[in-house]
Amino acid sequence: MSLALDFLSFVFIPLLALFVVYFGKHLHKHETLYYIVVAIITTAAGIFAVYAQVEGIDLASSSPIFYAVLFQGHATFAFFVLVMFAGAFKNKSKPKKVLFSVRRELAILGFLFLIPHAVLLVWLALSNFNPTGTLAFLIMIPLFVTSFRSVKKKMHPKAWFKLHKLAYWIYALIFLHLASITIIFNLLGYESTLELILGFVRFLLYTAIFIVYTVMKVRNTPRKKVTPASA
Ligand code: HEM
Numbered sequence: 001m002s003l004a005l006d007f008l009s010f011v012f013i014p015l016l017a018l019f020v021v022y023f024g025k026h027l028h029k030h031e032t033l034y035y036i037v038v039a040i041i042t043t044a045a046g047i048f049a050v051y052a053q054v055e056g057i058d059l060a061s062s063s064p065i066f067y068a069v070l071f072q073g074h075a076t077f078a079f080f081v082l083v084m085f086a087g088a089f090k091n092k093s094k095p096k097k098v099l100f101s102v103r104r105e106l107a108i109l110g111f112l113f114l115i116p117h118a119v120l121l122v123w124l125a126l127s128n129f130n131p132t133g134t135l136a137f138l139i140m141i142p143l144f145v146t147s148f149r150s151v152k153k154k155m156h157p158k159a160w161f162k163l164h165k166l167a168y169w170i171y172a173l174i175f176l177h178l179a180s181i182t183i184i185f186n187l188l189g190y191e192s193t194l195e196l197i198l199g200f201v202r203f204l205l206y207t208a209i210f211i212v213y214t215v216m217k218v219r220n221t222p223r224k225k226v227t228p229a230s231a
Pocket residue numbers: 006009060072073074076077080114117118119121122123124125126132133134135136137174177178181182202
């Protein structure tokens with residue numbers, strides 16, 4: 001059961017995409033309400049994560065479903081996959097329009113869903129000398145703050161776009177994070193051959209997502225025309 005739960009990202013991504021298709025307009029219209037509800041849930045989960053650490057409760061084995069849904073990183077990853085793909089679909093295509101209309105909301109909610117994951121696992125990650133997730137989280141902070149419309153309005157558009165180019169570093173770090181967990185830490189700590197194999201399968205699935213994203217992004221980004229004046 002808990003081995004199947006490790007694949008939850010690949011269930012959350014299509015579910016979230018369906019949510020965006022059917023309720024994207026609702027999300028866009030009532031974004032603040034969504035932020036407040038999700039922030040309450042994830043802050044409560046973050047506080048519970050601290051309590052679990054202090055009390056030495058191993059959530060992964062005592063409540064595997066609760067752990068997988070809120071703490072293992074699958075929810076935050078699903079949000080960021082849709083944020084990434086919003087920038088990769090062809091301009092004016094239907095998926096681009098649908099995803100782009102709620103890109104800010106998805107990025108903000110994705111960051112909020114990162115809170116319980118980061119709070120519960122930061123010591124484990126850093127004590128294993130794996131700073132990939134933590135670095136992604138730290139780079140996300142200024143992007144999260146400046147994603148809110150009220151803050152964005154106060155910035156020069158050029159400065160805002162320059163800052164938000166950091167998103168590509170975040171995507172790279174997220175890939176390294178998932179690759180290191182499913183390969184290196186899987187090799188170091190697997191309990192059965194099945195667990196080892198399933199770790200590699202997850203690595204291949206995560207890699208496929210990032211390869212498809214990169215190919216689409218490169219293909220669909222309009223090239224700047226080089227004129228004699230600009231060359
Ligand atoms: C402070 C930031 C972060 C820390 C400390 C952290 C730490 C960890 C640790 C220790 C694990 C292994 C957990 C386990 O085996 O059950 C893990 C797994 C995971 N993390 Fe993170 N992480 C961080 C940020 C992120 C970010 C930014 C994302 C994606 C947006 C992410 C997505 C995931 C996913 C999907 C898994 C499950 C991987 C798998 O086993 O298939 N994490 N993280």
